[in-house]
Amino acid sequence: DSGVTQTPKHLITATGQRVTLRCSPRSGDLSVYWYQQSLDQGLQFLIQYYNGEERAKGNILERFSAQQFPDLHSELNLSSLELGDSALYFCASTTSGRVHEQFFGPGTRLTVL
Amino acid sequence: GQNIDQPTEMTATEGAIVQINCTYQTSGFNGLFWYQQHAGEAPTFLSYNVLDGLEEKGRFSSFLSRSKGYSYLLLKELQMKDSASYLCAVMDSNYQLIWGAGTKLIIKP
Numbered sequence: 001d002s003g004v005t006q007t008p009k010h011l012i013t014a015t016g017q018r019v020t021l022r023c024s025p026r027s028g029d030l031s032v033y034w035y036q037q038s039l040d041q042g043l044q045f046l047i048q049y050y051n052g053e054e055r056a057k058g059n060i061l062e063r064f065s066a067q068q069f070p071d072l073h074s075e076l077n078l079s080s081l082e083l084g085d086s087a088l089y090f091c092a093s094t095t096s097g098r099v100h101e102q103f104f105g106p107g108t109r110l111t112v113l
Numbered sequence: 114g115q116n117i118d119q120p121t122e123m124t125a126t127e128g129a130i131v132q133i134n135c136t137y138q139t140s141g142f143n144g145l146f147w148y149q150q151h152a153g154e155a156p157t158f159l160s161y162n163v164l165d166g167l168e169e170k171g172r173f174s175s176f177l178s179r180s181k182g183y184s185y186l187l188l189k190e191l192q193m194k195d196s197a198s199y200l201c202a203v204m205d206s207n208y209q210l211i212w213g214a215g216t217k218l219i220i221k222p
Contacts, residue, residue: 002155042214043156043200056209090155101146102210104155 003027004093004105012111018079021108025072025093031055032074033102034066035090043090049074081112115139117213119201124219125191133186133199133216141206147175147186148200150215156200159186188218196220 003026013019025032034046045058049068060066063081068074078085088109092102118136125131137145144163148156162168162177162184174187186199201213 002157043212045210045212048209056207088153101158101161104157106155109153 002103002105004029004091004103006089006091006105006108008108009106010109010111012113013081014113015081015083017081017112018077019081019110021076021078021089021091021110023074023076023091023093023105025074025091026103029093029095029103030072031094032068032072033092033094034060034074034076035092036087037090037107038084038087046076078110083112086110086112115203115205115211117201117203117211119199119213119216121214122217122219124221125188127191127193127220127222129191130187130189131191131218133188133201133218135184135186135201135213137182137184137201137203137211137213139203139205139211142179143204143206143208145175145177145184146202146204146210147173147184148202150198150200152197159199191220193220193222 005024007022030051033048036044046060047066048056052068063079066076088107090107091105094100094102116138147159150156160175167176172189177184198215198217200215202210
């Protein structure tokens with residue numbers, strides 16, 4: 001158990017819909033990362049937040065947005081869903097230090113039908 | 114651009130040794146990470162190298178050559194549970210992790 005929690009574990013929805021994925025980082029971690037992993041693909045970095053502020057952006061679509069709240073939990077919002085958005089979405093957190101390993105949550109498996 | 118290269122898939126025999134290579138070209142370097150990921154599960158941290166040389170941790174070792182932009186992960190005494198994907202990731206000058214596509218390791222009895 002990494003200490004990072006993600007909800008829900010599974011999500012099934014239809015094209016065109018909007019969903020919200022939630023992540024709670026490890027206690028004390030200020031930095032949260034979001035990743036997308038399609039079937040048999042590598043990790044695609046989406047976005048990073050540090051202590052409530054956006055720190056870095058990766059290959060995140062305009063239909064996707066995220067935020068980190070004062071209690072440090074983070075939400076990833078996916079809208080106008082397409083079949084190709086079906087994937088595992090991971091959240092990871094690190095301590096405030098710059099060079100630390102990332103601890104990953106169990107992921108949310110999103111299926112768009 | 115930034116690039117991490119790893120073999121897509123490797124096969125090895127239970128009890129043997131396997132070496133998974135990773136080459137990288139990134140904007141700056143603040144260390145290289147190896148992660149293990151079982152199918153459908155979250156990646157878990159294996160090792161971190163920032164200086165040249167070999168880091169040993171039980172059955173797993175990781176090597177780094179910064180001048181060559183090269184690392185390898187060495188797995189000894191392979192067990193069936195080592196069947197997984199192994200991800201190489203480099204931290205660039207902006208302290209962002211650049212991820213390789215991963216190497217799927219298949220262990221045969």
